[in-house]
Each structure stands twice: as structure tokens, then as C-alpha cells.
Amino acid sequence: LTQMKYTGPEIEKSKLIPYYSQFLSEEEMKLYVEYFSRELPTTFRVNKHNRSDEFQQAAESLFDQYFQKRIPDKSQMQKLSSIPAAFQFIPSRIQLRSDENLNKVHKFLVLANESGYVTRQELVSMLPPVFLNCQKGDQVLDMCAAPGSKTSQLMEQVGINGLVVANDLELQRCHVLMHGVVQQPTPQLVITNLDASKYPCLQKFDKILCDVPCSGDGTLRKAREIWGKWSPAFALGLHEVQLKILIRGLQLLKVGGTICYSTCSLNVIENEAVVATVLGKFKNSVKVVAQEGLSELKRSPGLQQWKVGDVDGSFCEEFDSTKQKLKQTMFPPIDPLVKDQLTKSMRFYPWLNNSGGFYVCVLQKTAELENDDLSQLIENQAMNYEKLNEKTDFDMNFSKNMPLHPQKKIVQQEIIQAIKDKFQFESIFEQNDADQILENSSQRELLDIQASRVYLLNKHVQKILYANQNAFCTFHIVQAGCGCFEKHTGVRNNDKLNYRVEGPMGFLLQNTRFQMEMSLQLFMQIVKNGLQGENTSLKFDLIEDKTLVNELKKLESGQIYLVKIIGDSLTAQFINELSIMSFIGGNSIDVHIKRKPRNCLYCLLENQDIEEIIESGQAKRKANYRERREQKRKEGKGEKREKEASQKELDKEEKKE
Ligand SMILES: C[S@@+](CC[C@H](N)C(=O)[O-])C[C@H]1O[C@@H](n2cnc3c(N)ncnc32)[C@H](O)[C@@H]1O
The missing domain is CATH 3.40.50.150 (Vaccinia Virus protein VP39)
Incomplete structure (x- = not known):
């Protein structure tokens, strides 16, 4: 594939040409027009997201294998040695999209970007x-x-x-x-x-x-x-x-x-x-x-x-x-x-x-700025801020009259304790003297224990919020730290302190006692079962290894477990650092991965094209609707109206496809 060239009329008429001719030599101007009219190669980075270097290497290898299978020509795909886990494809985004074979690569890249596994970013950026x-x-x-x-x-x-x-x-x-x-x-x-x-x-x-x-x-x-x-x-x-x-x-x-x-x-x-x-x-x-x-x-x-x-x-x-x-x-x-x-x-x-x-x-x-009035003021403010270092107790008892940023407030210890008790984890932040959990809730009373989401912030972030709340400097904070626990408010659930771990927060639970060793094969079966994000739980009946099923049945139903894949393969290493949570039901098991990251993970680990996943998912959904309709008919509830409704559902599904 050669790089496509753009030859729109705007290039010749563009004011850029006479302007840059003032700064660049004749030779450089030729290159300017030549290169700026070519399509840009596609570049992206595999994300590390606070995980280990080994994780990034494992991820990089998995992506490399995936792309090598689809772009075998080495001149078309390179790893950028200067930037960790960065790749460059010579075909541009447009070429990837328009080429029949490369289109699959394009779709996968879009999915991997949306799932947070990679970031599409220009090389120079x-x-x-x-x-x-x-x-x-x-x-x-x-x-x-x-x-x-x-x-x-x-x-x-x-x-x-x-x-x-x-x-x-x-x-x-x-x-x-x-x-x-x-x-x-x-x-x-x-x-x-x-x-x-x-x-x-x-x-x-x-x-x-x-x-x-x-x-x-x-x-x-x-x-x-x-x-x-x-x-x-x-x-x-x-x-x-x-x-x-x-x-x-x-x-x-x-x-x-x-x-x-x-x-x-x-x-x-x-x-x-x-x-x-x-x-x-x-x-x-x-x-x-x-x-x-x-x-x-x-x-x-x-x-x-x-x-x-x-x-x-x-x-x-x-x-x-x-x-x-x-x-x-x-x-x-x-x-x-x-x-x-x-x-x-x-x-x-x-x-x-x-x-x-x-x-x-x-x-x-190299030194304090000379001739700068503001510098001294800033220096004084920074010194005030540094004095906060002397304060170690950030878990303050705010009164209702205290100026407080509307988005943030300290959660009662009761909630934090309930979460710690439930998950039995020693936060990695505690080891680093940086654990603090705040709540984000603008509407509620100051010490309301109905916190809907619990945030984790390290000590630097905490200090900024504290300073901001104390009004010696107030400014607009859009987000601080990250949501890590979400209140679970199911109909049957009367427990006021029932919190669930949010997606990427599994890594907090590294030391939890709720861990589940799992073979790669079972993990992939669970992932595959929920590729379309519907009825994702894998019924125990579908697991061949009955000894394993008996073991699973012994686990606490309704509990979540941190997945540990057995073995030290590259794939096992990669999955383990993703810190995926699994959920055990009465007769089924599932993993907490949303639809897009789940599809992406499956494609990556099984080296599959994304279309195959979508097609099999659609076929599965259709089969599910048919099965449900059939069941209703058998149960004698096959009233005309119901039939029409389910036919409509089926038609809608077919139309979508
Ligand atoms: C070149 S973009 C930044 C790209 C970004 N660094 C990245 O890598 O994704 C410039 C950004 O500056 C923001 N911006 C413009 N004026 C600004 C200002 N006075 N203060 C802060 N941000 C500003 C724009 O909204 C825009 O998002």
C-alpha cells in the first residue's frame, strides 16, 4: 500500500504556501506540500494504566501478534521503539476503513480504543x-x-x-x-x-x-x-x-x-x-x-x-x-x-x-523568576499550602456551615468500614499512606450515609480538595480521584451499606480473601458466553468439568471474587493484572466486563476478527428470542397480543441487522 495523496484545489490556493515560503527553503517547501498532502499513518499506544511494566509488555505482545496476523508486511506495520508500546501502521485511518481486509483491523482498533486498552494518538502528540x-x-x-x-x-x-x-x-x-x-x-x-x-x-x-x-x-x-x-x-x-x-x-x-x-x-x-x-x-x-x-x-x-x-x-x-x-x-x-x-x-x-x-x-x-510581581504572591500561597503537610488527619468532621466544594464530601467512616469489612482488602494505598475515600454527591446532606458512589483519592488529591474546601483558594474541580465503589440498591436489598466494586477498581482488591483461581479455558468460556452483553452469566450446566461445578457451588452465592488465572503464560499475566471480578450466582458464573471491553478482550486473546463476534452474537440473540417465544407458547400464554409483541421484537432485531 502506498500512502494516499490528497490533491484538493485548496492546496494550490491556500495562503499557507506563500506564508511558509517565508520561513522554509525551496527544497523544504516542496517537502511541505508533498508530505502535508499525504494521508497520515495510523498510530496508537497500548495503555498501561498504572499496571506493571510486565503487564504492558504482555499487552504489547498480544496486540503485536494480533496485528501481525492481519498485516504481515513488515514495511506496513512498525513498533515505535522510542515510545513504550507504541505502534505505527503506514495505512492511514481512511485506508484502513476503505480496504476490505484492513477494515477489520480498523474496527478492532476502534473497539480497543473505546475499551481503554489502547489510545489512538498521533506520533508527534x-x-x-x-x-x-x-x-x-x-x-x-x-x-x-x-x-x-x-x-x-x-x-x-x-x-x-x-x-x-x-x-x-x-x-x-x-x-x-x-x-x-x-x-x-x-x-x-x-x-x-x-x-x-x-x-x-x-x-x-x-x-x-x-x-x-x-x-x-x-x-x-x-x-x-x-x-x-x-x-x-x-x-x-x-x-x-x-x-x-x-x-x-x-x-x-x-x-x-x-x-x-x-x-x-x-x-x-x-x-x-x-x-x-x-x-x-x-x-x-x-x-x-x-x-x-x-x-x-x-x-x-x-x-x-x-x-x-x-x-x-x-x-x-x-x-x-x-x-x-x-x-x-x-x-x-x-x-x-x-x-x-x-x-x-x-x-x-x-x-x-x-x-x-x-x-x-x-x-x-533555574531560580525564582526575576521582575515578576506575581511570583512572590504565588510563593506565599504555595507556602500556606505546604503547611497542610503538617496536618495528617484529613478525615475531618465538617460542620454544615463549612465551605465545601459541592461535589465532594467526606463519607462517614461507617461506610468505609462496611466496605473494608465486606471485601476484606488491605488497600494498596494504605501501604503507601495514601488511602482516603470520599463521596461525590452534590444534592445530599453533609453526613448522609446514602453515598451512592465512593471515590478513591491519593494524598495529593485529598490535599487539593481540603485546601479548596477551606476556601483559601476555591476553584472548579470537575473530578477528583476515581469512583471505586457503587451503592447497590436492588429491590430486595435492604442493606444500606451494600456496595459493589466498580469496573476498573478490581486492582484495589489484590489482597482480598475473595479470590478465585480459574483455568484460562473456563475464563474464555465465560467471556465468550456474554459477548453481546445480554444474559451474560454462564450456567453451571454448560460447564463440562463437573468436579469444577461442584467446587463452584460450594462458593458463597452472591459474592464477587477476584479472578486469578492459573499458570504463568503471557495471557494469564495479562488477564491477572486486569484485575477482573467474577460473580457467583446460585447456578451460574459471570465476569464483570462490559460488552465492548469483553468483545475486544475475546478478539485479542482468541485472535479473532470482530465481525465473527458480532455475527455470532446476533445469531445468538435471535435464537434467544425464538427460544423465549417458544417457551411462552408452550406455557399456554401464547395469546395473540403476546405473539405480535414477540414477532415485533424479532422483526426489530432482523431490521437492525
Ligand atoms: C492543543 S489542545 C490540548 C490537547 C491535549 N493536551 C491532548 O493531548 O489531548 C488545547 C486545549 O486548550 C484548551 N484551552 C484553550 N484556551 C485555554 C485556556 N485559556 N486555559 C486552559 N485551556 C485552554 C482548549 O479547550 C483545548 O482543549
Whole structure:
């Protein structure tokens, strides 16, 4: 397969061509048009989600086997050695979709992405977190985070005992971010909805990702409409906010910490001009850090000299105050030291690595910022915040009058105790001195024990909520930590303290006494039985091994168990770290996996095409309806109306197919 080329009329007429001809050589301009008109390869990462390196390796191998069977030509599929568990397919998304055979791969990838096993992400978009290189336990701010693909990389880097504060100005986009991580255990995550350029100071951060809003002209390979729509006004309009966000990031960064500034634009006004301004402003306290890592990915040094393009297509070499849209900060620096540093920032042109276009610059704060009024204020606030460290008892007895964030409140110990007693687990967070469970409930009374969902947060997240509740700094928190227990309110269930584990939280129960050893074969039979998400429980009658059935019958009915697959195969390792819960009924067994992840897991482990699953599921559903109708008829309840209703159901099902 060769890469498809786009030859729409917009390319020749696009204002991008005369604009970039001012910055790039003739040879580079040829490459610019050549590469930006090609389809973008498909890239994705296998997610680790706070699990071990061995888990990620096992997952990577399983995905590799799956894809090798379907794309045997090695030139069409590569693992990206520089980025953990990242893959690149030369066929673009569109090619994958339109090719008869590759379409199956496409469908599987979509499913794996929706199920949370992989994240589809452009190669260059994976780079900023890799360069930022956060360490386990780091406290990180992601200033412009939605939709959140980089946030998930940061969470993997800092682990469950670190902190990632992911922020975005758009509330809707914050929700997209939140739903994107819902499959993951994220006790280290806080999502806030604020203007990053005025981000309040609660604390200072070890690392900051500053992936600012930009004109996006580096995404031309997938966003074709930019060819026609683009104007120099885009960058001119964004420069100021980009600069403000970077300055605020530097104010919130600890001395010695690093900040990664990035855009998916190649426009110098949004990139080098912003970086040069902060380097000029904070000469003695900020420097660019050259990046030796990821050496297999080619890059060009940042520009040192440029002209500033105005909206009318003209270019200025020097600041001219009569040109309203142009600002002094958009012009190249004069100071040779600043110029020199700009070459340590990185331009990723599409022709260098067959990717999208991107700009990345890693800056270090070497001392407190000079000439900055806000810095002292922020420093004082951060010190107040640090004093909270002295407070160890976060399980406060809030009175009703206390200012409290509407979404969060402390659950009564009674609930926590009931949960611990029920599941008999020693939380991994307790071992790390970081366990705390809060409730999310806006409508209810403060100490109401009807908590519908119980959240798990680590100590950093807890501290942010505490500070926020105490009103020395209040701001909009969209989500903190992750839901881990849900109240079970069945009709027959009068137990006020009956909680169930939520999907991805099985990992909390590693040390529970409720564990069930299971053969891989039985596990796959259970998974297969519920591929369509209906009547998922596997009846004991269908299990061949009757000794096993007798063992299962001895287990406590109605209880959930953590699945432990016997053996040390790659597959067993992978499933065990997924921490899947199984449910034992009176005469059946099931596993807690929702329909999409279940289908995806089955395809992956059995190396099956997704269509086969869907077809067999549809056939099964049809058979189920027929069986039910037949049973009703036999029971003498086959009244005309019922028949019609069930016929309707069947027709509906056939129509759907
Ligand atoms: C380039 S996107 C970020 C992509 C994200 N880092 C990722 O990897 O998924 C820029 C984001 O900045 C947000 N944004 C725009 N202005 C902002 C501001 N003043 N403060 C915070 N976020 C802002 C936009 O809503 C958008 O989601």
C-alpha cells in the first residue's frame, strides 16, 4: 500500500504556501506540500494504566501478534521503539476503513480504543510527555489537557502515588477527558475547569505540560479543511494567550522543575516567538534544555530569525506600532544568548518522520523568576499550602456551615468500614499512606450515609480538595480521584451499606480473601458466553468439568471474587493484572466486563476478527428470542397480543441487522 495523496484545489490556493515560503527553503517547501498532502499513518499506544511494566509488555505482545496476523508486511506495520508500546501502521485511518481486509483491523482498533486498552494518538502528540519525562511520585500540571491523550501518558509516568492536575478551559472538553479515563483507576488525577493563563496557585509543581491552544496547521494531514480556511490571523490572535499561559506555568513551577511547551503548529509566532519572549523576560531564571532522548526521531532546530506576517499577507522585519495586530513579542530576539537557546527547541516537520507537524521546547526554571510581581504572591500561597503537610488527619468532621466544594464530601467512616469489612482488602494505598475515600454527591446532606458512589483519592488529591474546601483558594474541580465503589440498591436489598466494586477498581482488591483461581479455558468460556452483553452469566450446566461445578457451588452465592488465572503464560499475566471480578450466582458464573471491553478482550486473546463476534452474537440473540417465544407458547400464554409483541421484537432485531 502506498500512502494516499490528497490533491484538493485548496492546496494550490491556500495562503499557507506563500506564508511558509517565508520561513522554509525551496527544497523544504516542496517537502511541505508533498508530505502535508499525504494521508497520515495510523498510530496508537497500548495503555498501561498504572499496571506493571510486565503487564504492558504482555499487552504489547498480544496486540503485536494480533496485528501481525492481519498485516504481515513488515514495511506496513512498525513498533515505535522510542515510545513504550507504541505502534505505527503506514495505512492511514481512511485506508484502513476503505480496504476490505484492513477494515477489520480498523474496527478492532476502534473497539480497543473505546475499551481503554489502547489510545489512538498521533506520533508527534506522544512526544511532549516523553520529553517531560516525569518520574514516579512527581506532581504534574497539565495546563491545557483535553481531550487528554497526553494526560494519560503523564498518569502512567507518575504512577498512583503521584499527582496529575489536568485542566481545560472548556467544560465540555473536561467531560470528554473524564470519560476517556473512566476505564482506568486514577486516584492520582484531578480535573479542573479554569483559564490556564490565570491558574490559581495552590501548590507548585515538579513538572508542567503546556500544550497550548494553537492554530493547528501541523495537523493538515488529517484536518484537510485547514488548507482552505487558514489565515495568518489565527496565529496572531493566539500568540498573547499562549504567552500568558507559558508565563503562568513558569510561575507555578518549582525551582529546578521543567516545563514542556508544545503546539501542533509550525508557525514561528506561536512557537519560537513565545519562547524567546519568556527567555528575554526571565534571563536569569529560565533556560532551554537540549533534548538528547528519542534520537531515532529526526528533528530540526528552532528558528532564530523570522519576519512577522500580517493578516493582509505582508511581512515585517521590525515592530511597527501602526500594524494593530502585530505585537513587539512576536518579533525575533536581538540577544544572541536567547537566539542561541532557540536552536535547542525542536521542530518536527512531517517529512522527517512521516508524521504530523509539531513544535516542542523543554524549559527549566533555574531560580525564582526575576521582575515578576506575581511570583512572590504565588510563593506565599504555595507556602500556606505546604503547611497542610503538617496536618495528617484529613478525615475531618465538617460542620454544615463549612465551605465545601459541592461535589465532594467526606463519607462517614461507617461506610468505609462496611466496605473494608465486606471485601476484606488491605488497600494498596494504605501501604503507601495514601488511602482516603470520599463521596461525590452534590444534592445530599453533609453526613448522609446514602453515598451512592465512593471515590478513591491519593494524598495529593485529598490535599487539593481540603485546601479548596477551606476556601483559601476555591476553584472548579470537575473530578477528583476515581469512583471505586457503587451503592447497590436492588429491590430486595435492604442493606444500606451494600456496595459493589466498580469496573476498573478490581486492582484495589489484590489482597482480598475473595479470590478465585480459574483455568484460562473456563475464563474464555465465560467471556465468550456474554459477548453481546445480554444474559451474560454462564450456567453451571454448560460447564463440562463437573468436579469444577461442584467446587463452584460450594462458593458463597452472591459474592464477587477476584479472578486469578492459573499458570504463568503471557495471557494469564495479562488477564491477572486486569484485575477482573467474577460473580457467583446460585447456578451460574459471570465476569464483570462490559460488552465492548469483553468483545475486544475475546478478539485479542482468541485472535479473532470482530465481525465473527458480532455475527455470532446476533445469531445468538435471535435464537434467544425464538427460544423465549417458544417457551411462552408452550406455557399456554401464547395469546395473540403476546405473539405480535414477540414477532415485533424479532422483526426489530432482523431490521437492525
Ligand atoms: C492543543 S489542545 C490540548 C490537547 C491535549 N493536551 C491532548 O493531548 O489531548 C488545547 C486545549 O486548550 C484548551 N484551552 C484553550 N484556551 C485555554 C485556556 N485559556 N486555559 C486552559 N485551556 C485552554 C482548549 O479547550 C483545548 O482543549
